[in-house]
Amino acid sequence: MTSPHPDRRALVREGLAVGLATGLYGTSFGAVGVTSGLSVLQTCALSLLVFTGASQFAFIGVLAAGGSPWSGAATGLMLGARNTLYGLRLTPLLAWRGWRRAGAAHLVIDESSAVAGTASTVPDARVGFLVTGGAVFALWNLMTLVGALAGTALGDPRTYGLDAAVGAAFLALLWPRLQDSSARRVALVAAALALVLVPATPAGVPVLAAASVALVAAALPGRPAPTEGADA
Amino acid sequence: MTTTWAALLALAAGCYLLKLAGLSLPTGVLERPFVRRAALALPVALLAALVAVQTAADGSSVVVDARAAGLAVAVVALLLRANFLVVVVLAAATAALLRLVTG
Numbered sequence: 001m002t003s004p005h006p007d008r009r010a011l012v013r014e015g016l017a018v019g020l021a022t023g024l025y026g027t028s029f030g031a032v033g034v035t036s037g038l039s040v041l042q043t044c045a046l047s048l049l050v051f052t053g054a055s056q057f058a059f060i061g062v063l064a065a066g067g068s069p070w071s072g073a074a075t076g077l078m079l080g081a082r083n084t085l086y087g088l089r090l091t092p093l094l095a096w097r098g099w100r101r102a103g104a105a106h107l108v109i110d111e112s113s114a115v116a117g118t119a120s121t122v123p124d125a126r127v128g129f130l131v132t133g134g135a136v137f138a139l140w141n142l143m144t145l146v147g148a149l150a151g152t153a154l155g156d157p158r159t160y161g162l163d164a165a166v167g168a169a170f171l172a173l174l175w176p177r178l179q180d181s182s183a184r185r186v187a188l189v190a191a192a193l194a195l196v197l198v199p200a201t202p203a204g205v206p207v208l209a210a211a212s213v214a215l216v217a218a219a220l221p222g223r224p225a226p227t228e229g230a231d232a
Numbered sequence: 233m234t235t236t237w238a239a240l241l242a243l244a245a246g247c248y249l250l251k252l253a254g255l256s257l258p259t260g261v262l263e264r265p266f267v268r269r270a271a272l273a274l275p276v277a278l279l280a281a282l283v284a285v286q287t288a289a290d291g292s293s294v295v296v297d298a299r300a301a302g303l304a305v306a307v308v309a310l311l312l313r314a315n316f317l318v319v320v321v322l323a324a325a326t327a328a329l330l331r332l333v334t335g
Contacts, residue, residue, distance in 0.1 A: 045244075058282060079274070081274055082271055082275045087257075088254045088259055161327030164301075169319075171306050187279075190276070194281035210280070
């Protein structure tokens with residue numbers, strides 16, 4: 001009775017909260033970016049133009065490990081492919097065409113897709129998508145700059161454990177994706193394959209090679225859906 | 233430096249086109265089981281490999297050092313449902329502290 005759009009208010013609140021939380025960890029991206037050898041401008045350009053956290057972390061992670069920028073970009077691109085999947089799900093919910101669709105595309109990320117996906121009508125989905133995507137974009141970029149400026153003042157990143165922070169950041173991004181046992185198997189095999197390849201291949205290659213584990217897993221026939229899987 | 237910029241801009245263009253493709257392709261693409269399973273499994277495999285390499289690779293050798301301790305603390309924090317920033321800061325603090333203590 002109190003509000004004509006209770007759903008929409010909840011979506012806005014959720015979107016702003018997600019934006020704040022995600023934006024704050026932009027600080028860690030900024031700091032790690034400059035300590036991986038990028039300039040402040042390059043670190044900020046990643047957040048502005050790539051704007052999908054896992055791909056950005058992958059790019060700087062490969063660079064920090066001594067890999068070439070191109071293998072970093074290839075890893076980042078493969079991680080960015082999940083945004084295509086989100087877009088496919090969002091298309092009927094957002095129902096935008098033309099320049100609106102072209103503009104909205106830049107905001108298609110984990111967080112905006114998750115919030116918009118909970119809406120039940122097109123107007124609600126659009127509000128949830130724009131509030132979340134906009135809040136994350138503004139704060140992620142602002143905090144990247146803050147982190148990058150702080151990072152340049154730090155000196156050796158190892159003293160502050162920033163090298164350990166990168167691994168933890170990837171784990172935190174991975175964690176919510178490990179709900180079902182087939183995902184956990186893919187993760188374990190991919191991690192093992194990457195470690196086996198570390199001594200044998202140039203930096204950056206082990207991670208790229210691990211993508212093959214996902215393709216093999218996807219090609220295996222007769223996988224039960226996670227909801228029907230009884231194995232643990 | 234120029235190579236880094238070129239790769240960075242290529243990544244930006246590619247990531248944007250991947251997002252736009254999702255909003256532009258016919259929805260039926262998602263219904264192909266292989267596409268769906270691959271799109272879900274790809275980030276899992278890549279992120280797991282990145283965790284492993286970031287934590288245990290030192291140049292071309294595999295080592296267990298302060299980063300592994302940081303990752304172990306991150307696992308505990310995640311099990312306790314800590315948020316992203318807390319997980320990252322705790323991992324960094326653990327590795328930094330361990331290095332401070334062990335010299």
